[in-house]
Amino acid sequence: MNQVWLYTFLLQAPEMAFNGLFRSSRRLLNSSVLATSSVVSLPRPVFIPNPARDPFPAFPSWNRNVEIWSKCKELSQENVNGLCWNYRLVVGISSSSGPSSSPVLEGKPKKEDEKGGNGVGEASWIDLYLPKQARAYAKLARLDKPVGTWLLAWPCMWSIMFAANPGSFPDFKMMALFGCGALLLRGAGCTVNDLLDRDIDTKVERTRLRPVASGLLTPFQGLSFLGLQLFLGLGILLQLNNYSRVLGASSLLLVFSYPLMKRFTFWPQAYLGLTFNWGALLGWAAVKGSLEPAVVFPLYLSGVCWTLVYDTIYAHQDKEDDVKVGVKSTALRFGDSTKLWLTGFGSASVGFLALTGLNADIGWPYYASLVAASGQLVWQIGSVDLSSRADCNKKFVSNKWFGAIIFSGILLGRTLQ
Numbered sequence: 001m002n003q004v005w006l007y008t009f010l011l012q013a014p015e016m017a018f019n020g021l022f023r024s025s026r027r028l029l030n031s032s033v034l035a036t037s038s039v040v041s042l043p044r045p046v047f048i049p050n051p052a053r054d055p056f057p058a059f060p061s062w063n064r065n066v067e068i069w070s071k072c073k074e075l076s077q078e079n080v081n082g083l084c085w086n087y088r089l090v091v092g093i094s095s096s097s098g099p100s101s102s103p104v105l106e107g108k109p110k111k112e113d114e115k116g117g118n119g120v121g122e123a124s125w126i127d128l129y130l131p132k133q134a135r136a137y138a139k140l141a142r143l144d145k146p147v148g149t150w151l152l153a154w155p156c157m158w159s160i161m162f163a164a165n166p167g168s169f170p171d172f173k174m175m176a177l178f179g180c181g182a183l184l185l186r187g188a189g190c191t192v193n194d195l196l197d198r199d200i201d202t203k204v205e206r207t208r209l210r211p212v213a214s215g216l217l218t219p220f221q222g223l224s225f226l227g228l229q230l231f232l233g234l235g236i237l238l239q240l241n242n243y244s245r246v247l248g249a250s251s252l253l254l255v256f257s258y259p260l261m262k263r264f265t266f267w268p269q270a271y272l273g274l275t276f277n278w279g280a281l282l283g284w285a286a287v288k289g290s291l292e293p294a295v296v297f298p299l300y301l302s303g304v305c306w307t308l309v310y311d312t313i314y315a316h317q318d319k320e321d322d323v324k325v326g327v328k329s330t331a332l333r334f335g336d337s338t339k340l341w342l343t344g345f346g347s348a349s350v351g352f353l354a355l356t357g358l359n360a361d362i363g364w365p366y367y368a369s370l371v372a373a374s375g376q377l378v379w380q381i382g383s384v385d386l387s388s389r390a391d392c393n394k395k396f397v398s399n400k401w402f403g404a405i406i407f408s409g410i411l412l413g414r415t416l417q
Helices: 003-012 015-030 068-078 125-129 132-140 147-162 172-196 219-237 242-263 268-276 279-288 293-315 319-325 330-360 364-383 389-397 399-415
Strands: 044-049 087-092
Touching: 125 132, 132 172, 132 219, 147 172, 147 268, 147 279, 147 293, 147 399, 172 219, 172 242, 172 279, 219 242, 242 268, 242 279, 268 293, 268 330, 279 293, 293 330, 293 364, 293 389, 293 399, 319 330, 330 364, 364 399, 389 399
Parallel strands: none
Antiparallel strands: 044 087
């Protein structure tokens, strides 16, 4: 019995037959003979308990010759709601050039180390609350993973807070504008990244189920969504002064070119730092109408060094896949010396932050926050397990608290002057 016959049988069998097939699937499928190409293997479906969401999400079009899977959504709604409501189908795509083993239906969750690293994970608020038509676009903008928005927003907030007058609170309207701008620009950056990397993403474990790579959205739909994001971002940019408009628009060159860097250099994380921390320049300019190099340039460089820390940790999730695909990263460049490099970049980041505070003539609470932030960096660099995807992701996410600690120090340092 080959796989295509089996999946056809699965779709046509009545509900009772499907129940029996599920219990005996491992024995039947292990004895089957593959009838697929030696280049592309059929996927390996895995059932994971998850009562909170639809058991059959939209599937990636991994093999255009097997259209049967497109009917699974209808099957889940019409025939097996009662039987399979507690299961979620996760499709694993083999990228090996040789024949794969027969697919197996398993009723147990994946190992902890595999969660969070493959882009699947548990149901998010997007799956639970958004209309079906909007889910793919929300995931394309990574609305279910807000840490990227925080990492983009913090340098903006630092800069706005530094630009506040001594003894005064920051401009809350400006902070709200930059918060919305960070959400839109980060989403636009993710959309550009997914459009340019859609062929690479299908070969990487963590990214293969992203909306464009999996076929949930077409490139044209992604491009249209990008236009909408940029249009909304323009509305925010036009509310700033002319100096800030020019400075903000110039950042788009970095946003659009960043996804290409991994093809040419082992330092795409440094380029991301230049992109993600542009708000350190823009926030001050939006408040003051000009730049103060002695303050904003050290602040900008501190953010670049900080990005090299957290994004190198993040890149260690994909280092095996990156070698296979042929893309570059600082994780591959640093190798076994990664923690030594991260210690250097973390120290430089704190040093530039201290220089920024001195040039901005800020109060003592700011320097106390640098001590606390340094402790957070020491913890994440010292304890991260670079061979564990789950731990790398955990330490990466923790950087939102580093940003919050620095912001609290700037806020107290300014208001208590």
